[in-house]
Amino acid sequence: MRIRLAAALSAVAATALLLSGCAGAGNPSASPSPSASSSCLLNAKPGKTSDAVKVDGEGKDLKVTVPSGTDIDAATSVERTVLKKGDGKNVVAGDLVSVQYRLVKAADGTALDSSERGAGDQLPILLDPNQQSLFVVALECQPLGSSIVLAVPGKLLGQGQQSVVVYAQSTKKLPTVADGKEVAPVAGMPTVKLAKDGAPDITIPKSDPPTETKIADLKQGDGPTVGSGDYVIVQYRGVTWADGKEFDSSWKRGTPAQFQTTGVVPGFKKALEGQKVGSQVLVVIPPADGYGDQAQSSIPANSTLVFVIDILGTLPSAAPAQ
Structure with a gap:
């Protein structure tokens, strides 16, 4: 499942984000990550749709529910509601963090992706706008440990795409050097x-x-x-x-x-x-x-x-x- 917020992020200064590339064939540097920055790239705000999403449970029992009648397609921008503020330093583009997340279709709650694929229900996420723009938008400029709901209208994901809802929590900043x-x-x-x-x-x-x-x-x-x-x-x-x-x-x-x-x-x-x-x-x-x-x-x-x-x-x- 590959979702990029190209339309949403391109509303920011184009020089700050280059969202067209994927990992290249043969050259590790073909898709360089952005340098870490203290500035927010989008800093999405809460709205009626993100506020309406319900999150219950923890770990594998965590459930994301979009109440009936919530029209995410009607929103004109990405909406982000902070369910819980963490107590760590702000997460920014370029950080490497451990993340627990669920990604569901807004229309019926069907699961599209989950961090359950990783050890301990979490996955390491490099907050690179080129490859992980969804998580950059969800987690940027919020303290480490924060729990977030992101509501994304399908029109911002590309023609014919369905609206999605993301729950994400940054849990730990990971080392950027080998520690073996x-x-x-x-x-x-x-x-x-x-x-x-x-x-x-x-x-x-x-x-x-x-x-x-x-x-x-x-x-x-x-x-x-x-x-x-x-x-x-x-x-x-x-x-x-x-x-x-x-x-x-x-x-x-x-x-x-x-x-x-x-x-x-x-x-x-x-x-x-x-x-x-x-x-x-x-x-x-x-x-x-x-x-x-x-x-x-x-x-x-x-x-x-x-x-x-x-x-x-x-x-x-x-x-x-x-």
Whole structure:
């Protein structure tokens, strides 16, 4: 289920939001996340429709009900009602948070998506307007721990779309660096030194690059395992073996990135799938598992690539509500 609030969010300054992209095929940076910001992108207000929605129970017993006669289609904008104020710091675009949510059709209450797919009835959500605009609108500029009802008219989701209602609660701010147990380095692999903020500095050995993809754990996490096709939230830095020059970095953009494991080059995919959240992975990718003889904007043809990847979260292969 992929829902984007393109129409609603584009009412904000167009320079603040670029809502047209999804995770790219082959390049982790094809859909960069926005830099964290203290400003609100939409800051939706309460209205008759969002105020009318009833939320009962907790956890798996939580139920979202749209009372009969509630005409969400008649609303001219997204409406947001805060059911309970949290006591944490305000959540903003670019944050990585754990979220409990339910997404239902406004017309009949049919469930469209739920955080029950995640461990403990919650899922890690990167508040990226490019990919998670629904949750950005629901949670932004409200304290961590807040419970929210969002009423979204179908016309704001695109032609022919039905109105939806979202219940969402941000429960915890998640780490943006891998927090697993450190593992001894592997001989012959590039060496990695971490800055105070966790950003990796990568030193290439004075030897020929491997001809097959090589993977080494730098930290071993104990969180959920990344499955094939999962949507993975990561920090990463990439350099070329030939000269050690950086060609891409989520650290430089100031926020983690999210993409599907099937939407990156084969070597990067191999480094992700089967790993546990909290792990930090070093991977050396020869051209055959990278971009081959096709030059990229900052990567020469036939380059061997080196990545350090912090795995921060994973969502089941069924796409999250967007």
